[in-house]
Amino acid sequence: MEVPRTQDLEKNAQSALQNQFLRKALWNATSRFLGSRQAAVDRMPEWEQWREGARQIKEETLAHLDSHLERLIRQVEARGGVVFQAADGPAACRYIVDLARARGIWSVVKGKSMTTEEIGLAAALEGAGIEALETDLGEYIVQLAREMPSHILAPAIHKSREDVSTLFAEKLGLPAYQQVDELTRVVRSQLRDKFLKAGMGITGANFVIAESGTLVLVENEGNIRLSTSLPPLHVAVVGREKVLPGWAELEVFLKLLPRSATGQKMTSYVSFLSGPRKKDERDGASEFHLVLLDNGRSGILRDPELRESLHCIRCGACLNICPVYRRIGGHAYGWIYPGPIGSVLTPLLLGLEQAQALPFASSLCGACEQICPVKIDIPRMLLALRRRVVETLPRAQTRARFPRALRGAVRLGSWLARHPRWYRIVAHAVAAVTGSDNGWLHSLPGPLSGWTKSRDFPSLAKTHFQDWWKRKKP
Amino acid sequence: MSAASDFVEQFVAEVRRVAGSSYRAHSSDEALSVLEAIIGEVRPRSVILGRGDLLESLGFSYWIRDRGITLLTADSAGENWKENAAQADLGITEADWGFSDTGTLVLEARPGQERATSLLPPVHLAVLSASRLLTGISPYLSDLARRPELPSCITWITGPSRTADIELTLTVGVHGPGQLHVILLDFP
Numbered sequence: 001m002e003v004p005r006t007q008d009l010e011k012n013a014q015s016a017l018q019n020q021f022l023r024k025a026l027w028n029a030t031s032r033f034l035g036s037r038q039a040a041v042d043r044m045p046e047w048e049q050w051r052e053g054a055r056q057i058k059e060e061t062l063a064h065l066d067s068h069l070e071r072l073i074r075q076v077e078a079r080g081g082v083v084f085q086a087a088d089g090p091a092a093c094r095y096i097v098d099l100a101r102a103r104g105i106w107s108v109v110k111g112k113s114m115t116t117e118e119i120g121l122a123a124a125l126e127g128a129g130i131e132a133l134e135t136d137l138g139e140y141i142v143q144l145a146r147e148m149p150s151h152i153l154a155p156a157i158h159k160s161r162e163d164v165s166t167l168f169a170e171k172l173g174l175p176a177y178q179q180v181d182e183l184t185r186v187v188r189s190q191l192r193d194k195f196l197k198a199g200m201g202i203t204g205a206n207f208v209i210a211e212s213g214t215l216v217l218v219e220n221e222g223n224i225r226l227s228t229s230l231p232p233l234h235v236a237v238v239g240r241e242k243v244l245p246g247w248a249e250l251e252v253f254l255k256l257l258p259r260s261a262t263g264q265k266m267t268s269y270v271s272f273l274s275g276p277r278k279k280d281e282r283d284g285a286s287e288f289h290l291v292l293l294d295n296g297r298s299g300i301l302r303d304p305e306l307r308e309s310l311h312c313i314r315c316g317a318c319l320n321i322c323p324v325y326r327r328i329g330g331h332a333y334g335w336i337y338p339g340p341i342g343s344v345l346t347p348l349l350l351g352l353e354q355a356q357a358l359p360f361a362s363s364l365c366g367a368c369e370q371i372c373p374v375k376i377d378i379p380r381m382l383l384a385l386r387r388r389v390v391e392t393l394p395r396a397q398t399r400a401r402f403p404r405a406l407r408g409a410v411r412l413g414s415w416l417a418r419h420p421r422w423y424r425i426v427a428h429a430v431a432a433v434t435g436s437d438n439g440w441l442h443s444l445p446g447p448l449s450g451w452t453k454s455r456d457f458p459s460l461a462k463t464h465f466q467d468w469w470k471r472k473k474p
Numbered sequence: 475m476s477a478a479s480d481f482v483e484q485f486v487a488e489v490r491r492v493a494g495s496s497y498r499a500h501s502s503d504e505a506l507s508v509l510e511a512i513i514g515e516v517r518p519r520s521v522i523l524g525r526g527d528l529l530e531s532l533g534f535s536y537w538i539r540d541r542g543i544t545l546l547t548a549d550s551a552g553e554n555w556k557e558n559a560a561q562a563d564l565g566i567t568e569a570d571w572g573f574s575d576t577g578t579l580v581l582e583a584r585p586g587q588e589r590a591t592s593l594l595p596p597v598h599l600a601v602l603s604a605s606r607l608l609t610g611i612s613p614y615l616s617d618l619a620r621r622p623e624l625p626s627c628i629t630w631i632t633g634p635s636r637t638a639d640i641e642l643t644l645t646v647g648v649h650g651p652g653q654l655h656v657i658l659l660d661f662p
């Protein structure tokens with residue numbers, strides 16, 4: 001299948017809007033996540049204090065990130081772990097591929113990790129002839145279909161059970177199971193042997209604790225536990241911004257994350273890994289490597305306007321509430337971080353030119369900021385990025401986004417707003433032509449037809465507000 | 475009702491709320507009859523048993539051996555621990571702590587309390603002393619912060635392994651145990 005690209009946002013969105021199954025699945029999934037989240041939040045009168053507390057912890061931690069990272073590295077090394085600081089994705093991938101080769105490893109199991117998706121780690125390993133299996137059920141399905149995740153919590157929500165059944169029959173030669181529990185059992189038995197034989201387990205981490213060098217991993221399936229418990233070597237790929245100073249700071253995040261994500265008070269499993277297994281323990285990786293990934297994060301940290309995008313804990317709540325994401329889904333955004341936060345992160349990580357369409361894929365309604373468990377002001381950053389697109393990219397690259405007609409219309413509007421007499425004349429003329437009370441226009445002429453191709457436009461009221469006000473005024 | 479007994483009630487209810495099974499036992503005999511019922515239902519050919527004072531005092535190992543079921547421990551499995559554990563039908567552990575507000579078990583890895591015991595078998599049975607119940611994560615995290623040494627792995631377990639990745643249909647037992655049983659031992 002063709003992999004969607006960020007440059008094709010409008011085209012991707014168009015095809016998503018025409019996919020009836022996708023629209024229904026998206027609506028159901030996001031509604032369910034939102035409903036469960038709301039129920040969990042309603043039981044927590046402290047919720048707003050938690051959000052504010054979490055935001056402050058993130059701000060303070062990022063303000064002294066280097067010293068927290070130094071402490072983290074000392075602690076991990078003191079516990080017998082190895083730390084590699086990767087400047088970018090290719091450096092991280094190279095380190096892990098080389099490590100696998102040095103240990104003679106040809107089979108790797110992976111837990112779900114947005115960070116490894118970000119650097120294309122599975123593809124890098126496979127390019128080196130090393131099998132890299134996604135083991136989260138949704139990720140496994142998406143990998144088997146050679147697609148991308150469409151939601152950071154539920155990577156395969158764009159697929160029906162029939163799709164999954166057909167996929168398993170095709171790729172695994174299995175009977176066409178129809179029941180979800182049958183399909184799930186198949187994956188358990190397919191992967192169990194892989195876990196036992198893999199030479200390396202790769203995961204991300206939700207948090208890392210500087211004071212003790214501990215990795216915190218939050219999950220429901222148990223595949224992350226398997227990936228860190230069975231293979232002899234565990235590699236964790238973690239963005240530098242994931243560090244927290246200590247156990248005291250962790251508590252509020254462990255309360256916010258599951259509730260924001262799925263509405264759970266607690267996920268099925270939370271693992272705290274402090275170094276490799278100890279003497280006389282029979283399982284757990286005996287060798288542990290922490291790959292601390294920069295990949296543009298230091299640049300974001302130096303950018304006061306966009307720094308708070310590093311506060312994100314990847315809960316997915318802003319995707320679920322976003323009126324744009326809910327209609328077009330994750331694939332339309334063209335990269336692994338979709339939704340409102342993705343529209344900020346992707347331009348920062350891939351470059352403004354390539355991802356220039358994303359900051360415009362928002363109505364700036366503000367719902368993402370209100371739902372964010374760490375109070376990230378996403379709309380403010382989307383606006384800042386829009387300004388950068390206009391101010392910093394050469395006109396030739398943005399012309400398609402701002403056609404002459406639009407520029408002309410904005411200029412005309414701005415002129416009219418400054419000339420009340422003309423404003424009145426034009427407004428009355430337009431109302432006379434199109435006006436009807438509570439009416440809708442089904443088609444507009446010329447360059448305006450783009451709007452009415454897929455939706456109606458509210459017509460101007462027959463009675464002009466200024467006239468109505470004049471009559472109303474005592 | 476005392477506050478302590480409130481916590482016990484809450485813990486038992488929360489385990490059930492997350493699709494686990496929970497039982498209160500007021501004596502060793504009651505605990506053994508819960509074990510008997512679970513074994514009668516699971517019909518395991520082999521069981522892996524963790525190491526712990528409570529498990530020892532309950533005499534679970536004798537009871538299981540007497541029924542002719544293969545009993546596996548970290549000591550007896552030797553080098554093939556993982557492969558052997560993967561064959562077991564039931565894993566039994568002694569939880570170090572419990573959180574009453576979420577029905578969570580805390581397992582701290584150490585020799586004899588291996589990670590696979592609560593992870594590989596399709597059914598996990600844990601025993602927990604009521605005296606080890608905490609209200610929630612807060613006191614536990616404060617305790618961790620004060621410890622001079624940490625276990626290599628701490629696992630919080632809340633209900634069975636679950637997923638909703640296909641059509642948001644909740645399914646248990648995707649990678650970890652599909653059944654979680656907790657016996658809460660409430661006697662002096």
